[in-house]
Amino acid sequence: MTYELFYHASNAGRGEFIRIPLEDAQAPYADVAREADGLAKMTRFMQGAALTHPQFAPPFLKHGDLVIGQTANILLYLGPRLQLAPESEGERLWAHQIQLTISDLVQEIQHTHHPVAHGLYFDDQKAEAITNSRHFLAERLPKFLGWFSRVLGTRAWMIGDACSYVDLSIFALFEGLRFSFPKAMVRLEPQHAQLVALRDRVSMRPNVAAYMRSPRRLAFNERGVFRQYPELDD
Numbered sequence: 001m002t003y004e005l006f007y008h009a010s011n012a013g014r015g016e017f018i019r020i021p022l023e024d025a026q027a028p029y030a031d032v033a034r035e036a037d038g039l040a041k042m043t044r045f046m047q048g049a050a051l052t053h054p055q056f057a058p059p060f061l062k063h064g065d066l067v068i069g070q071t072a073n074i075l076l077y078l079g080p081r082l083q084l085a086p087e088s089e090g091e092r093l094w095a096h097q098i099q100l101t102i103s104d105l106v107q108e109i110q111h112t113h114h115p116v117a118h119g120l121y122f123d124d125q126k127a128e129a130i131t132n133s134r135h136f137l138a139e140r141l142p143k144f145l146g147w148f149s150r151v152l153g154t155r156a157w158m159i160g161d162a163c164s165y166v167d168l169s170i171f172a173l174f175e176g177l178r179f180s181f182p183k184a185m186v187r188l189e190p191q192h193a194q195l196v197a198l199r200d201r202v203s204m205r206p207n208v209a210a211y212m213r214s215p216r217r218l219a220f221n222e223r224g225v226f227r228q229y230p231e232l233d234d
Helices: 013-024 038-047 071-081 089-113 122-152 165-180 182-203 206-213
Strands: 003-006 029-031 060-063 066-069
Touching: 003 013, 003 038, 013 029, 013 071, 013 165, 013 206, 060 071, 066 071, 071 089, 071 165, 089 122, 089 165, 122 182, 165 182, 182 206
Parallel strands: 003 029
Antiparallel strands: 003 060, 060 066
């Protein structure tokens, strides 16, 4: 059965955290918003008056009769089905906890360029964005990366001895951070060599590498969570 991913057609954003596991597992999926009537389909799931479970915002995933929203929740569902999750309940909950923490960081990254309101242009809140980003790069990002490093330790993978969706999310996170804050990441990455090595291991997985080279992969731009504004970098 084909998975149907609903996310914006113009940017990678949070949808990338779903696409990469689907690509890694070679699971059949449709990137619905990139289809001819995709936007209308996505809007119906968010605004349909008769829906029992309306969706607040993408990404959300349709699989059969199920419609699942929120990135971490989608991955909690997909992980076992794609063989990208631990077997025990306790370890699956631990994976979910790490993923929720990644989601927290992604939200803080978005606030670096839109700290006042999502409805305002970047230029309307540039001064606040610069202040927010200085604090984020000096304190918040090192704190998150430090915790992820503690979780990983000296192991090859974040959980157990096999790659999971959490490892794929660390890869997606690093790709976004390197785009948004290239100078800061040059400074911070040497302090987290094990995390960088994990990112590199994921990048060499054949299906991930093929996806990153393919036209299915949307390039980062100034529309998504990860944006590059030089004045916000170190």
